[in-house]
Amino acid sequence: MASLMENLLDVLEREHKEYEKLFQLGQRKRQILIDADVEELEVLTEREQDVSSTLRNLENKREQIMDDMSVVLNRKKEEMTLGKMIEILDKQPEQQSRLTEIRTKLGATLKEVSAINEQNRVLTQQALELVEYDLNLFRSFRQAPETANYNRNAYNTGDLLGSSGFDTKQ
Template sequence: MASLMENLVEILDKECTMYEKLLELSTRKTVIIIKGDLEELAKITDEEQCVIGGIQGLEKKRETAMKDIANVLNRDVDSLKLTDLIVVLEKRPEDQKNLAVQRDRLRGVTDNVRRVNGQNQELLLSSLEMVQFEMNIIQASKSAPQTANYSRALDTTGDCLGYTSGGFDAKQ
């Protein structure tokens, strides 16, 4: 059991380190989004994908370690959480402390990653809205006001002042 606990604590430590790298990348991404540097944004997104791949690998190892611990403790794997495991380890205070420290560290860093990613998402949405606004201004500037010319049906003809829709007119 001791080696299983050491293995789990080691995996959680590595997972925390990977999440800290992800947090650092996400924080750098905030500055890049504000600058609007698309090349750097692409690079940092690629780096994030590599880190996320590492986190997913560690997550599988953590699930395997939890499964092994659940089998030793004769508990249901799906219902055994780190918090429950900390309570079970009350007779082993050193393992309990190490596991609690890693759980709290992991919770803190994942909360920070979630917060920074939320900010980045808001910044990206604001950027998209700004681009849409600018595109609307460009489209509006291309359409001139309509004339007051009426057709036989007493509707406006929809003609625009000084605006032609086509290219070269050979008759002129």
């Protein structure tokens, strides 16, 4: 059980470091989005994907360790959470305090990552809205206004004026 606990603490520490990297990348992404630097955004996105892949592997490893602990402790897999592990370790205060500390640090870092991701989502959405506005503006420059011609069912025919914007044939 002690080796499983050491493995769990090690994986949680490594997860925390990866989430800190993700937070730093998120802060950098915010500035890149503000600067609208597409090339740098591509590079940063690749780095984020690498960190996410590492996190996914660590998560799988953590889940496997928790499954092994549930077998050793004769508990259901579903009830094996970090909170439950902290309760179980009440006779081992050193490991209990280490687990509590890493859980607290990990929770705080996850909140920071979540907040920066929300800010970046809003910035990305605003950037997309601005691009859409620009595209609509450019399209409207190339399109002439519609005439007020109606067919016999009183529907607008949608005829466009000439592209020059000035009709010289009158």
